[in-house]
Amino acid sequence: MSRSSRGGRQSASSATRMASRARPGFPVAPPPPMGPPPPPPMPPVPVMYLRGVPPPPPWLPQHLIICGLDPAAAERTDAFRSKSLLNFISRTGVLPSPEEELKRQVVVRELDKIVMGWAKRVAYDQREQYWNTTATVLTFGSYALGAYGPESDIDAVCVGPCIASLQHHFFIVLRQMLEERPEVSDLHSIENAKVPLMRFKFNGMLVDFPYVQLPVINAAEAIHAFDPRLLAAVNEPSWRCLSGVRVNRQIMQLLPNIKKFQILLRCLKLWARKRGLHCHLLGFFAGIHLAILAAFVCIMHPHATLSSLFNSFFDIFSHWHWPLPVSLLDQPTPWRPHCCSFMPIVMPCSPPEFCASSITRSTFNKIKEELQRGFALTKGDRNGDINWTELFAPFPYTVRYKHFLRIVLSAPVAEELRDWVGWVKSRFRNLLLKLESIGVDCDPDPSEQADHSMIEPNVVFFWGLMYRTSTNICIDSVKEDFMKSVTNDIYGKEKCTHSDITMSIVWPTHLPKCVYAHSVYSQNRQNPRQFMMGNQLMNQDCNAVR
Ligand SMILES: Nc1ncnc2c1ncn2[C@@H]1O[C@H](COP(=O)(O)OP(=O)(O)OP(=O)(O)O)[C@@H](O)[C@H]1O
Numbered sequence: 116m117s118r119s120s121r122g123g124r125q126s127a128s129s130a131t132r133m134a135s136r137a138r139p140g141f142p143v144a145p146p147p148p149m150g151p152p153p154p155p156p157m158p159p160v161p162v163m164y165l166r167g168v169p170p171p172p173p174w175l176p177q178h179l180i181i182c183g184l185d186p187a188a189a190e191r192t193d194a195f196r197s198k199s200l201l202n203f204i205s206r207t208g209v210l211p212s213p214e215e216e217l218k219r220q221v222v223v224r225e226l227d228k229i230v231m232g233w234a235k236r237v238a239y240d241q242r243e244q245y246w247n248t249t250a251t252v253l254t255f256g257s258y259a260l261g262a263y264g265p266e267s268d269i270d271a272v273c274v275g276p277c278i279a280s281l282q283h284h285f286f287i288v289l290r291q292m293l294e295e296r297p298e299v300s301d302l303h304s305i306e307n308a309k310v311p312l313m314r315f316k317f318n319g320m321l322v323d324f325p326y327v328q329l330p331v332i333n334a335a336e337a338i339h340a341f342d343p344r345l346l347a348a349v350n351e352p353s354w355r356c357l358s359g360v361r362v363n364r365q366i367m368q369l370l371p372n373i374k375k376f377q378i379l380l381r382c383l384k385l386w387a388r389k390r391g392l393h394c395h396l397l398g399f400f401a402g403i404h405l406a407i408l409a410a411f412v413c414i415m416h417p418h419a420t421l422s423s424l425f426n427s428f429f430d431i432f433s434h435w436h437w438p439l440p441v442s443l444l445d446q447p448t449p450w451r452p453h454c455c456s457f458m459p460i461v462m463p464c465s466p467p468e469f470c471a472s473s474i475t476r477s478t479f480n481k482i483k484e485e486l487q488r489g490f491a492l493t494k495g496d497r498n499g500d501i502n503w504t505e506l507f508a509p510f511p512y513t514v515r516y517k518h519f520l521r522i523v524l525s526a527p528v529a530e531e532l533r534d535w536v537g538w539v540k541s542r543f544r545n546l547l548l549k550l551e552s553i554g555v556d557c558d559p560d561p562s563e564q565a566d567h568s569m570i571e572p573n574v575v576f577f578w579g580l581m582y583r584t585s586t587n588i589c590i591d592s593v594k595e596d597f598m599k600s601v602t603n604d605i606y607g608k609e610k611c612t613h614s615d616i617t618m619s620i621v622w623p624t625h626l627p628k629c630v631y632a633h634s635v636y637s638q639n640r641q642n643p644r645q646f647m648m649g650n651q652l653m654n655q656d657c658n659a660v661r
C-alpha cells in the first residue's frame with residue numbers, strides 16, 4: 116500500500132494527533148541571547164485562531180468559511196480552485212512527463228551500476244574480497260522527495276566501502292571511470308567544500324555527487340539497514356550527506372498525503388522562482404526550507420485540498436512570529452542565532468539541526484512582503500477563482516527599484532568562470548551585510564545574465580537597491596571590503612589571480628531588455644501608466660548590456 120493511500124484513510128483521531136504533534140508553539144528553542152528580545156512566543160497557528168474564531172472542522176477550507184460560505188458551497192469553490200491551480204501549473208511545465216521521470220531513473224540506475232563496478236575494482240586492486248565489496252547510490256533532495264522541476268539537479272550520494280578513500284579512489288579512480296563514459300560531460304570536482312563532491316551532467320542532467328565512506332566492506336547492504344551505530348562512525352562530511360537522506364525520509368514519513376505535498380512543493384518552488392526568492396546563497400529560500408514549510412502545512416491540514424494548502428501556506432507563514440522556529444517535531448533544538456536567526460527552520464532529524472540559512476534583514480523583509488502578497492492573492496473572493504497568473508507573475512524589478520548594483524564576474528575561460536562564480540556566490544552574504552551596514556537594503560535578483568560586449572566569459576548580477584539614508588555610497592570601499600572576504604583564504608587568493616569582479620551602480624535603463632521586459636509587462640495589468648514608462652525604458656536600454 117502506498118503511503119499516500121495510507122494517508123487518505125487516516126482516521127480523524129490520528130490526523131488530529133498528527134496535527135497536534137506537529138503544531139508549533141512547543142518550546143523548541145530558547146530565545147536568542149543577543150539583540151532585541153523577540154516577541155513572546157505565541158502559538159503560531161493561523162491568524163483566524165488568534166482572532167478568537169473557533170477552528171472549523173478540518174475537512175473544510177478555512178478561508179472560504181471566513182467568507183461565510185456554507186460548507187457545500189465552500190467545498191465546491193475549493194475544488195474548482197484546486198483544479199484551476201493544477202491546470203495552471205501543468206501549463207508552466209513544472210510537472211515532469213513520464214519520459215522525464217524515466218530519464219532521471221535511468222541516470223540513478225546507471226550511476227548505481229558504475230559505483231558497484233568501481234568498488235569491485237578498488238577491492239581487486241587492493242587484493243581484498245572483491246565479491247563481498249559493494250557500493251551504492253542513495254538519492255535525496257527534491258528528486259527523492261518527488262518534487263523536482265525541470266531546473267532541478269539530481270542529488271545522489273555515492274556510498275562506498277572502507278577501502279575506497281575520498282581523495283584517491285573517489286576523486287581520481289571514480290572520476291576517471293566517469294570521464295570515460297559517453298553520457299558524462301562537464302565533470303568537475305569540488306574538493307574543498309564542506310561537503311566535497313563531483314558535479315557533472317549525465318545524459319544532460321546535472322548531478323551533485325558527494326561521497327560517504329562507510330567503515331565496512333559491504334557498503335550497499337549496510338546503508339540500506341541504516342544502522343545508527345554505523346552512521347555514528349562516519350566522518351563529518353559523510354555525516355552531513357547522510358543527514359540529507361535521513362531528513363528526506365523523515366519528512367516523507369510524517370506526511371499524511373505524499374502526492375498533495377509533492378504538488379504543493381512544486382507550486383511553492385515555482386512561486387519562489389518567479390518572485391526571485393529561490394536562491395539560498397543570495398539570502399532567500401533553499402529547496403529544503405520550502406520542503407519543510409510545505410510539509411508543515413500538509414501535516415497541519417491533512418485533509419485540505421491543494422488550493423487550501425497553498426492558501427494556508429501563505430496564511431501561516433505571513434503571520435508567523437519569526438524568529439520562532441518552524442519544526443515538524445516537538446523536540447528541543449539548540450539555538451544558534453548567528454546562522455539562522457531570521458527564519459529558523461528545523462530539520463526533522465536526530466539530533467535536530469537548523470537548516471543553514473543566508474537570510475539577512477533585507478531579504479527577510481522581501482520574503483515577508485511576498486508572503487503577505489501571496490496571502491492577499493490566494494484568499495480570493497467568495498465564489499470566484501484565484502488569479503494564478505498574477506500570483507506567479509515574475510517580480511517586476513525595473514518597476515520596483517530606481518537603482519541597481521551591477522556585479523560582473525569574469526574569468527579567462529568558461530571553466531574558471533564557473534569556479535569563480537561558485538566561489539563568489541558563496542561569499543555574497545557578506546556583501547549583503549556590508550551594504551545593509553551602510554544603510555542600503557538589497558533585493559538581489561537570483562537570475563544570472565551575460566554581458567556580450569565583453570570579450571571574457573562573464574556572469575552579471577543585478578541587485579535592486581533601497582537607500583535607507585543617503586544615496587551617496589562609495590562603491591569602491593564596498594568592493595574593497597567584500598574582496599577581503601572573497602580572498603580570505605588560500606583558495607580565494609588562487610582563484611582571484613586570473614578572475615575579476617567589478618561593481619557599479621546602474622539605473623533601470625541599463626538593465627538588459629530581454630530579461631526585464633516581462634517584469635514590466637506583468638506590471639501593466641495593474642498599472643497601465645507604469646507599463647508605458649517601462650516600455651520607454653526598454654526601448655532605450657536594448658544594447659546597454661549586450
Ligand atoms: N541550506 C541548507 N541547509 C541544510 N541542508 C541543505 C541546505 N541546502 C541544501 N541542503 C541539503 O542538500 C539537499 C539538496 O539541496 P538542493 O539545493 O539541491 O535542493 P533541492 O531541494 O534538491 O532543490 P532543487 O530542486 O532546487 O534541486 C537538500 O535536500 C538538503 O538535504
Ligand SMILES: [Mg+2]
Nearest residue numbers: 256257268270
Ligand atoms: Mg537538488
